[in-house]
Amino acid sequence: MRNWWNHASKMMRKLLLPLVLLLTLSIAFAEEPAPEITFLKTSHDFGTFTTQNPVQTCTFKFTNTGNAPLYISQAIASCGCTVPTYTDKPVQPGDTGKIEVKYNGTGRYPGHFKKTITVTTNTKKRYSRLFIEGVMNNTEENKK
DSSP, X not given: OXXXXXXXXXXXXXXXXXXXXXHHHHHHHOOOOOOOEEESOSEEEEEEEETTSOEEEEEEEEEEOSSSOBOEEEEEESSTTEEEEEOOXXXXXXXXXXXXXXXXXXXXXXXXXXXXXXXXXXXXXXXXXXXXXXXXXXXXXXXX
């Protein structure tokens, strides 16, 4: 009887160790639900416009391609002449949202510009960058 018990005990240890390791690894690599933001495009070129029409707007559309609600906590432009607006409501998995960006060249020097909008979200990546650019010509130049 004792021999049988030793044999059974050894078999249990041999089976139990791999089972515990497998369980530990599966828990360690199990992913928690997480949102993911996927933009349709990350840059916009306004082209050429004049100081007579210095305010330009564009919309960046995105989809939550993750499996948890997406929250945008902040969108900050690299300059005060650029103002992003976004929804403060959660974007559910599979749903879409948008970030509207307004560039106001009033009082700015004509010429080429490029601005960055940094979007902070609850995704694993945390930050996304959007870019706008264009050329604002002086109205007098166009009359020549």
